[in-house]
Amino acid sequence: MKMIVAIKQVPGRDAPVHIDAVGKWIVESGLEYALNEPDAYALEEALQIKEKHGGEVVVLSAGPERVGTTIREALAKGADRAIHILCDDLGSRDALGVARLLAAAAKQENPDLILTGLQSEDLGLGQTGVIVAELLGFPHATMILRIEKTETGVEVKRELEEGWFQTVQLPTPAVLTMQSGGTKLRYATLMGIKRAKTKEVKRLAAADLAVDAVPVVVLEQTSMPKKKKSTQMLTGTPKEAAAALVEKLRFEVRVL
Amino acid sequence: MSRILVVIEQRSGKIARISWEALAAAQRLGSPDSITAVVLGAQEEAVSAEIAAKALGTVLRVEHPLLARYTADGFILALQQLIQNEGPALVVLPHTYQVRDYAPALAARFGEVLIGDVVSIGEGPVFTRQLMQGRLTGTYRHTGTGPCFVSVQSGAFPADLPPAALATIATFRPTLDPAQIRARPGEPYRASSQAVDLATAQVIVGVGRGIKAAENLPPIQELAAVLGAELAASRPVCDNGWLPMDRQVGSSGQTVAPKLYIAVGISGAIQHVVGMQTSRCIVAINKDSDAPIFEVADYGIVGDQLDLIPALTEAIKAVKR
Structure with missing residues (x-):
């Protein structure tokens, strides 16, 4: 099974948050970045499927040069190769704009499965995976805790609200967004870190993917939260x- | 007059509170006459009648046998046809797991982007939602030319809708073909019999990722014991296996409203807060003075829980003696 795992680099959980001069986003210089945790679960699930059934795990990420460190981290954990969409204006694109980039790059790979986390820890939109599915014409399911391969596709355990679950069968190719906690995350081994250095990272320029970048939804202002009490x-x-x-x-x- | 569609979510004929809240949010965006509530299903007569008693213009029953059970494909196709037919300026949805599953794709089909998880609406309209796990607030504006899709967070818009004259009820029958439904969904089930019912607890001590390790739990368990409290947790604590999943409070766990909720090392991401924000008194203990949990807390202590919890346990023991 050929799997693409779409990952995002996000500010670290304990990183200090200061609003930038124009009040649109946070001051990024000096920020520490990390792999978005729900995406780490998507990667883990893909690696486990590969260990069980064989195949290939390709990591896909969009963002500026700094995203390379997070891509290496994913490769060190066991992904086979990576695609880095170089994009310095990720923040000015809306969810559809970002999904268009990811979908365009994923399409070239003809994957059986595209996995990603259910949401990011920075913007928390929780939409990217679903929109990628829509753009590629793939079926999708969200909040997935477990994936089993079947004859014609996959059978997934989907989380519903208030402690309810549901089993859903989907034909492949499909897009699944992963919920956290379904499995235990692995750490990169020393050997893995060493190997990651020689793994292929294909670099694509966002402009070359020729997708529409004009947003239809704009983040106009960020502010510190107002107290409710x-x-x-x-x-x-x-x-x-x-x-x-x-x-x-x-x-x-x-x-x- | 610009029209507003509100998608009502129902399960087995029962309308969840968040759907009424979506209707309440729509009242801030337009006059009741401009609002059309939408119910999807196979046969939604009773639910539609219940909705028609609220202040709105029309209730639309979107009915097809293939909508009896939720599938993303079925709901997206039906709503796509409905929206093309109605041409609304706004589509308001409750921010549920189900909506999160289909609304982003539905909006994308119109070249639009859902403004999800909205907690307030301002002049413009502009829509605010949380960023960075609640550490920031972002204000969004729709600049597209198609309908503006918005989903509202649970508890953000009080569902106190005044009773009104009966609204018109109409039916819309989308064209759906079984071959278009690609997913085969199974019956919903519960993992195990919910061992812990946190909803009835009077006092709850909730722990979050900030406790750093399972080894730090015993003093917190002692505090809970002294208070006669149930122990609860935010999602990451359960993900890490420090406490079992059935102690989870939040959007993917239980919703609680005890007399007292003591949040220890919980940052206050919205996924947790929606599950405990109606507690009568919230105490937050956290190392980070900027943690969003302090925004909903009645009392706050900034400090290391390793020092504070034993001190608190001792102080409670002293007054109980």
Whole structure:
């Protein structure tokens, strides 16, 4: 089975968030970046399918030069090769614009499966995989925890709300967006890191893919969130803060 | 008059609260007359009558035997035909798992992009949603020429719709062919009998990724024991196997509203917050003073839970003695 795993490089979870001068996004210089965690689950699932049934795992990512480090990380974990769509204006494209880039590059590969995380940790749109499926004319399913290969395609365990699940059968080629927690993530081994250095990374210029980049939805402004409640902050040593909280819980909330 | 379609989600004839909230959000975008509620299914007479009692213009029953069970292909095709027929300026949907499964593709079919997970609507209209796991807010504007697709977050728009004169009910029958439905969905099931029912707990101690390791759980378990509280967790804690999945609170877990919810090391991503934001009192304990959990907390303590939790347990023991 030939699998493409679409991954995204996102600001690290503990990276400081400062809004940029024009108020459109965050200050990127000096930020630490990481592999989007739901995408790590997509990669893990693809690697496990390959170990079981054979095939190839191709990592696909769009973004500026810095994305190369995240691509190497995925290769170190076991992906066979990668495609890097070099794109410096990812942030000015909307979900459809980004999906057009990914779909154009994926199409050239004729994959059986395209896997990606259910959403990114930065924008959290949760749309890219579904739109890629639409653009390629592939069936799709979202929030997938497990994939089994069948005669004609795949059978997947799909998460529904409130602890419900569902089994769905799909013909391939198909696009699946992976939910976290379905399996355990692997770490790259030293051997894997060494091997990754020699694996092929095909570089495509976004402009060469000739897709429409004009957004139909624009992120006009970013701001710090507004407080929903007036939070009383309790300060002091741990002992003092704890005593203050107990006082509140006893006499204001009345739960003690 | 620009028209607004609101897609109502129903399961076995039951309308979820978030669908009423989507209808409430639509009221902020246009007059009741301009709103058409849409119900998809095989035969939706009862549900349609229930919706028609709200302040809106029309209820459209979009009916076909192939819509009896949800499939992305079926819903996208039916709604595509409906939207082409109706030509709405706006399509408002509840931000459910089902909508997340089909709405991005439906919008793309019109060359549009869904503005998803919207928490408020401003003049323009502009739509705000969370970014960076709740650490930032983003304001979006639709600049496309087709319909604007918007899905609204659970709890963001109070569903207090005034009763009104009965709306018109009409039926729309899309053209669907079984060969167009590529997925074969099975019956929904529950993993195991839900061992823990967190919904009835009066006090809950919720733990998040910030506790760093399963080894840090025992002091928190002791705190829960002293409080007579149930232990709950955000998704990453369960993903890592630190606590079982049936203790998960949030959009993919249980929804709770205890008298007291103590969030330990929980950053406050919206996926967790939607599951506990209606708790009567929320206490947040977190190392990061910028963590979004403090936006919904009544009381906050910034600090290391390794120091704070034992201190809190001792302080509670002292007053209980």
